[in-house]
Amino acid sequence: MQDARFEDGREAPLNLGALDDEDLKVLSALAQDAIFPANEMKWLAKERRFALLVNRFRWEDLQAAERLGRRVERVQSLLVIDNVLKVASQGVERSDEDMILSILSVGFEPQEDGAGYVVLTLAGDGGIRLSVEALEVTLKDVTRPYLAPSKHTPSHDD
Structure with a gap:
């Protein structure tokens, strides 16, 4: 038996869940450099749910885009805690x-007892800290990918 390779994946919208720290590391890597207007945050206190509509950079597609010589993409996604x-x-x-x-x-x-804080670290020294009873985070693509308006891969070089 051979492990699956990244290249074997199919083109499909992401729909990931994180219930532990290892899952969250994967979700965090895919959410890195997602951008959103401040007014696209919503806390539904009665439902105990916090949601963001983000424009996520498609890190999972970067190698294919480079290999095929096409522009990089973003997709709108819901990040729900x-x-x-x-x-x-x-x-x-x-x-x-x-x-x-x-x-x-x-x-x-x-x-x-499984409680803790989900911390969204933002560029520019900002942050959002969510006190949670248990870790449960989802990241779900809700639109088709579109060409990244900047035409560039995000970089954190100073």
Whole structure:
């Protein structure tokens, strides 16, 4: 038996879930450099759900795009965190409709009995910290991919 290779994957929308730290690392890598307007965040307190509509860079397609000489892509995705008890943010002005935020990482700080904090680290020293009863995060593509307007792969070189 041979392990699956990345190249063996099929072109399909992402629909990933993370229930532990290892799953979240994969989801975080795919959500890195997703951008969204500050007003595309929604906390549904009664449902204990926090959701973001993001424009995700398609990291999973980068090698194919380079190999085929085509432009890189983005796709609109829903990033949903469930079991949310409390939301706090720093460096985020939700009332500023022109504020565009960029996700650097999605992490988890465990506490007792499976509870903890989901932390969205944002570019520019911003962040969102969600107190959760249990880790449950999903990332789901909701549109077809489109050519990245910048035509460039995100870079973190200084």
